[in-house]
């Protein structure tokens with residue numbers, strides 16, 4: 001039993017996408033927070049330190065990739081798990097998302113049946129990666 005719900009920050013300017021994503025995540029027991037712009041997302045990311053940020057690439061003002069770079073450049077938020085939401089039509093967005101520092105990406109329109117499980121998978125993968133790179137183990141050399 002999980003006493004603490006995993007927290008997802010959704011940075012998304014499209015109300016319909018936000019509602020869909022929020023419904024899917026809340027149905028699977030996630031706590032969903034929302035920012036409609038990258039600028040607000042950066043502020044919320046720092047205060048919430050969520051388990052995962054779902055970052056729409058196409059946003060007004062700063063876009064999702066610029067916001068990801070900003071989070072990676074800031075020590076407190078450098079290791080947050082960030083998954084880009086890319087538009088299916090924009091080929092090359094996936095590669096750009098990874099270059100910007102995203103841990104992964106999901107293409108819109110999202111697959112509603114697998115969506116929440118994929119988010120769980122990204123969080124689990126990030127936790128496993130973090131556990132492997134813990135600096136508090138003594139190194140032989």
Ligand code: MN
Pocket residue numbers: 012013014056057058059
């Ligand atoms: Mn958008």
